[in-house]
Amino acid sequence: MPSTSADPTQTPEWRTLEQHRDQLLSLPMKQLFENDPTRADRYFIEAAGLSLDFSKNRLNGDILEGLMALARVCGLDEQRSALLSGERVNKTEDRPALHTALRKPADHSVLVNGQDVVAEVHATLNRMERFVSGIAEHAIVGYSGKAFTDIVSIGIGGSYLGPRLVCEALKPFQQTGIRCHFVANIDGTDICETLQQVDPETTLFLIQSKSFRTRETLENSKVARQWFVEQCGDHDAVARHFMAVTANVAAAEEFGIDEKQVFPMWDWVGGRYSLWSAIGLPIALTIGMANFRALLAGAHAMDEHFAEAPLDQNLPVVMAMLSIWYNDFWQAGTHAVIPYDEYLQSLPDYLQQLDMESNGKGVTAQGQPVSTDTGPVIWGGTGSNGQHAYHQLIHQGTRLIPVDFIIPLKTHNPVARHHADLFANCLSQSQAMMAGKSLTEARSELADEGLSTSEIDRLAPHKVIPGNKPSNTLIMEKVTPETLGALIALYEHRTFVQGAIWGINSFDQWGVELGKQLGKKILPQLTGEQDVQADSDSSTHHLIRMFRSANDL
Ligand code: F6P
Numbered sequence: 001m002p003s004t005s006a007d008p009t010q011t012p013e014w015r016t017l018e019q020h021r022d023q024l025l026s027l028p029m030k031q032l033f034e035n036d037p038t039r040a041d042r043y044f045i046e047a048a049g050l051s052l053d054f055s056k057n058r059l060n061g062d063i064l065e066g067l068m069a070l071a072r073v074c075g076l077d078e079q080r081s082a083l084l085s086g087e088r089v090n091k092t093e094d095r096p097a098l099h100t101a102l103r104k105p106a107d108h109s110v111l112v113n114g115q116d117v118v119a120e121v122h123a124t125l126n127r128m129e130r131f132v133s134g135i136a137e138h139a140i141v142g143y144s145g146k147a148f149t150d151i152v153s154i155g156i157g158g159s160y161l162g163p164r165l166v167c168e169a170l171k172p173f174q175q176t177g178i179r180c181h182f183v184a185n186i187d188g189t190d191i192c193e194t195l196q197q198v199d200p201e202t203t204l205f206l207i208q209s210k211s212f213r214t215r216e217t218l219e220n221s222k223v224a225r226q227w228f229v230e231q232c233g234d235h236d237a238v239a240r241h242f243m244a245v246t247a248n249v250a251a252a253e254e255f256g257i258d259e260k261q262v263f264p265m266w267d268w269v270g271g272r273y274s275l276w277s278a279i280g281l282p283i284a285l286t287i288g289m290a291n292f293r294a295l296l297a298g299a300h301a302m303d304e305h306f307a308e309a310p311l312d313q314n315l316p317v318v319m320a321m322l323s324i325w326y327n328d329f330w331q332a333g334t335h336a337v338i339p340y341d342e343y344l345q346s347l348p349d350y351l352q353q354l355d356m357e358s359n360g361k362g363v364t365a366q367g368q369p370v371s372t373d374t375g376p377v378i379w380g381g382t383g384s385n386g387q388h389a390y391h392q393l394i395h396q397g398t399r400l401i402p403v404d405f406i407i408p409l410k411t412h413n414p415v416a417r418h419h420a421d422l423f424a425n426c427l428s429q430s431q432a433m434m435a436g437k438s439l440t441e442a443r444s445e446l447a448d449e450g451l452s453t454s455e456i457d458r459l460a461p462h463k464v465i466p467g468n469k470p471s472n473t474l475i476m477e478k479v480t481p482e483t484l485g486a487l488i489a490l491y492e493h494r495t496f497v498q499g500a501i502w503g504i505n506s507f508d509q510w511g512v513e514l515g516k517q518l519g520k521k522i523l524p525q526l527t528g529e530q531d532v533q534a535d536s537d538s539s540t541h542h543l544i545r546m547f548r549s550a551n552d553l
Helices: 012-024 029-035 061-073 076-085 099-103 117-136 161-169 188-195 215-232 235-241 249-255 278-287 289-308 315-329 347-359 391-396 418-435 439-448 453-463 481-502 510-527 538-550
Strands: 044-047 050-053 150-154 179-183 203-208 242-246 262-264 334-339 377-380 403-408 471-476
Touching: 012 061, 012 315, 029 418, 044 289, 044 315, 050 315, 050 481, 061 076, 061 315, 061 481, 076 289, 076 481, 099 117, 099 289, 099 481, 117 262, 117 278, 117 289, 150 188, 150 215, 150 278, 161 179, 161 278, 161 347, 161 481, 179 188, 179 278, 188 215, 203 215, 203 235, 203 278, 215 235, 215 242, 235 242, 242 249, 242 278, 249 262, 262 278, 278 289, 289 315, 289 481, 315 334, 315 481, 334 347, 347 377, 347 481, 391 418, 403 418, 418 471, 439 453, 471 481, 510 538
Parallel strands: 150 179, 150 203, 203 242, 242 262, 334 377, 334 403, 403 471
Antiparallel strands: 044 050, 050 471
16 A cells, blocks of 8 residues: 555565566676667667667566555555645645646646645736846846846845756857846855846846745845946936845835835745746746746646656656666765756756655654655766766766766757767767676777786786666757756656655755754854853864954954
8 A cells, every 4th residue: 555654675575676677787788688689778768859778787577576665555646646646745844846837838827825826827927038138138128228138136045056057058049139147145256257248227136035034145136236326326226227036025125115116926846946937937937938848738737747747757767766766776875967968068057956855864754864865966067078077987886876967959059069979979979878887898908009928917907997887868859948848847756756765855945944953043153243252162162263353353
């Protein structure tokens, strides 16, 4: 009987998978490919404009079936329905997690407290559309009558990483000529460097904060406002140049932003799932509303696939269960995401928040300690750059590092043979990870180079690549609003499925709070508003004193 609270490690399905793992120890992937010429066809899924080749995994039919059986016994079907229908799946904050409602077509509906949230979403999208065209057509202009040329988006975490990723990834789709700058860090360099690049007469500041309480965002916004008033000499001009996207309208008003200048957010949208909401305004303002809607449509296509496809042909489910396979049965502990596309360079950063803030949990939704490892460390960077940096560790290091390779079939920038070269690099990496190089192969290569037997003996062990390292290859025809939307939604659902198996709440983030609380106590001690507290630990105490002395405080 499926249960959403069962300890996955105590199920017979878990034990079966352990047995499959033990049996597979003597059967490397290279052998699996040799035994089955149709392997690449069997482990291949297409959905929502994306294709997944997952044949280069430590996987056979029994294991795939076993992973899906584990998903079923952990109540994945029920948990997925609860998520998509708007149940209060975020139990500690008592709210639904309805990012999927943000990309539903207007003729759909999802009720929260008797209200159709899809209607609210579309009312906001329509308002965004009017605003975007008002800016593009110069009906909305700055205080001196000049058109806006730059946006400074001030926000952090989910109010920053998603919009930045999409703005960068869809650069070839920019339509409006508006430049978008992002300020997130409380490091003053971020805001100072940005303000040097913009003209107050033609710059719109967007304060992006679901809570409107995040210290970094509020402090950076105050600096921006002060700079703006100093530059233009007219405090009243703030009303035209500062807007907010928030669920906390009262706090935005307190900051001095008129309610009419506030785009709404809802408590049922998690920060790291919010780029599809008005938090996506920097995206819409640069690529235009039609492209923003295409991004939503791509995500919706993935949502439908996730909701309907059988588990073993379900892209997010298969990717999630493979990740659990390596994390919990092979103790991988990390997972690399390596896009072979410069436009996707911020994807690993984005996925770090999505996955690690969601699944970095040590207790179950019922408050019991988890019985297996949860979220792995997510990391990565663009290929082929990484090949000249960390791929050495992937190929010959002692750790098992599963990789997601992501690459479009076509480039936006055809130049010379670059794209074929890039593709060759990507394929070479997954092939090298899978097949490796045996001692015999290494020795024969060295012999072909004419080396002596003693030199071969000395060098060959260093040239062995163990292989049998797993990877997925995700392909799309081109990076477009639709395929990017589907890609991001895929990872959102993958994250959810993993959390569902582990029985944790993927939608809260209490772990980030302690640092915020302690930071509030430390700040006045650094600035000299308070004496250094004797009760703090000697390390913190010592470092506070060093700061004060260096800054004459
Ligand atoms: O501190 C973590 C966090 O709450 C994230 O979950 C969130 O995306 C980010 O801070 C920013 O929050 P807000 O949009 O409320 O400013």
